[in-house]
Amino acid sequence: MRVSRSVATALVVAVSTLHVSAQSKPYSPKNGVVNWKAVLFGGAFRVTAAIPMHGDFSRFDRVEIVEAGSLIGGDVPPTVLHRLTAQLLAEFRKSGRFAEVEAVRSYERRRTPTASVVEEADAFRTPDSLDAPMRPAADMVEMDRERQAASRDKTVDTLVVTDEVIDYVRGNKFTQLLLLNLGNGLMTIRLSYFDKATGEEFGRSVVSSDTTSKVVPSLLSPRTALVGVAEGVVDQVTRRKVAAER
């Protein structure tokens, strides 16, 4: 009986320790340029800071990812832009450092947090004219989401991430097998990080990734340029948040 009680006590202590250690799991920043995963499977990334990240990232518990845009016209198909947004969402959720991660259609930056700006009505707050045609259902759903998000704003600080593609190559997985540095896929995006409430820009960077690998060709590799880019973005934000929380 005494043995079983001590075993139970030990189990309780072990479980509580596990919980604590899971909460304070240290984050190890990724080296995107050279790492074994990228050498084997491709998807290495680089991050170029245009405006170094600054400010207190520890207060952000919510991330809003604005749907990816293109600065190179139709050379990046809309499906790729949707996949990029989805990949960023998935990667942020996987990191587990933010309580809420959502995608939003657009973000209009608030330049100065003055009273006049507060009074300025957002689209979802302004009633449509009775003579105006009824909006499509998708718009109404989006406005409902924005309304909910606005109501959450009172309690949670939100980091808005905007992203635009500045270079994209689909690549050719078969040409890549010639090992002549041909057919590599590549994606480069520019990101800005804003405090949703004030509109202050907390950083700007360019993140790029490609599908070159030295061992497993991209035809057989699970890693793509999209995966590399998403890892790069989330790594940058996470390392800043973790450093601010210390």
Place this chain on the structure above:
Amino acid sequence: MRGLLQHSHHRRVGLAGLCLALATSGCGWQTYAVTRSLREVTGAKTRLHVVVPLDCSLTSYRVIEVTPLADLIGERIPPPMERYLNQRVLQAFTGLPSSPATVTGPVDADTGAPALVVDGFLDDYDAGSRPLRVVELGFNHVAVTLRVRLRDKTSGQLLAAASVTAEDDRASGTTRAAIDHATARIRAFVETGYAR
């Protein structure tokens, strides 16, 4: 249908394995030397993304005002290199077929002659890592991305816009050479406006 897809997937994987086997069958230094030499040829790439196609003729423009590119990459580009970049962009618009005068913009005064205004952005600039390029390891290449816009000065109408990326994976690659390649590609894009 599913069976067909699976069959196609198996064929692709088989083909990939075959190519890989062929490529690695002679992994001696001779094979490496040959493929490395070829990679030195294929390593410098430029990509042009046309944002607004150039559908009109530019021969009527007598003056081209080239505004220095707006730097969106911050202090990543050293000032001498930024000057070199803007100088090369200016040169890309010099000596075009109809011999328009090329001046550095913005020019407030209206000379009366039809003028084309060129402006744009430096979207990306990264020198990469030469040691890693030498050993062909990691994400190491030089990258320069420029975006230019061509407008009619009088009407303000956007006539054309394009983004150019120059990438260099070669051990000998430099940012200066990448800028040269990118501006040469811009020149080729603009020259299509004189071929109408």
